[in-house]
Amino acid sequence: MTDTDIATEERHRAKMAKRKAVQDAEVAKKTIEKGLLIVNTGPGKGKSTAAFGLALRMLGYGRRVGVVQFIKGAWHTGEKDAFAAFGDQVAWHTMGEGFTWETQDLKRDVAAAQAAWAKVLELMADPTISLLVLDELNIALRYDYLDLDSVVADLNGRRSELHVVVTGRNAKPALVEAADLVTEMGSVKHHFAAGVKAQRGIEF
């Protein structure tokens, strides 16, 4: 190794040692443990997929997960089938009707959303559930299928150790306000714009 190599290595080491010290100090400041209200929103991809990835992680620790889907459709059948490998560890409920522009029936959509919320309350009360995924709840809220204030009050009143993930575009400000963690998925580049179709295993 030349002197220059040694100097480069040493600079790298010193820089990273400093970074580690900052990192460790940051970690030490965080002491609270609590069930989080997580919101994945925005126009980009990955909102539901990240929620299901989080569910997978919980399953890896032997915990139970509940899923309530507020919008039915061809989507997420792959995940649903994959979760079957975990048997009773996953309580999966597809409660909503199709996308609202498919059903074109407001009353049916409202009734389906209300039945879905009743299921959410049931799962929130079940102490064996560690994480609850409320898939596309934001869409049900956006179209006023559910009362926003009641939903937020119910979420705020959940068991203190229960993690909840809400997905869907256009999260309501009151929900963002109530949440602990909000991520906005932004679309930088999308293959649909290049004429690529929805493919099995990627979009559904």
Place this chain on the structure above:
Amino acid sequence: MTDTDIATEERHRAKMAKRKAVQDAEVAKKTIEKGLLIVNTGPGKGKSTAAFGLALRMLGYGRRVGVVQFIKGAWHTGEKDAFAAFGDQVAWHTMGEGFTWETQDLKRDVAAAQAAWAKVLELMADPTISLLVLDELNIALRYDYLDLDSVVADLNGRRSELHVVVTGRNAKPALVEAADLVTEMGSVKHHFAAGVKAQRGIEF
């Protein structure tokens, strides 16, 4: 039902019927099928988690998935354990060293990244793999552990039906240029700022 209710329902139906027509026309325009190069980047959460969620979906369809982790650490042990339920359907390789500010050893980091890339080339050549997750590859590229041009050339030269997901902050422009789908995870609100610590099943 009052006349007002009926009018509201009818307006909703007409609006949604119009939306469905637009939606259907959009879908009809998309005809290409191809293996996608997907990049999940940005400072927000969900980059790796969404990649693992996509892997889960592929597993649900009975397909095989490869995972190469460029940064070793306590992270993703939950997912790794969960994927064990799928046996040989998942080829999981943790190849990198810890975060660079943990190892503080540039030469070791470079060697680990290069060994990881050799594993990527091996998995890219395996026709039984449908999706390859290159977890935190962007970090290895950011610290120049790997040559960007070679990595992009190798990715562009992959089998035409292979989907690849690259994760990590600060995706390089050349990688974004080569990608079909790029999502930027933005942090709107984060519980670490409120003193909440990293919790099992959520952060790791």
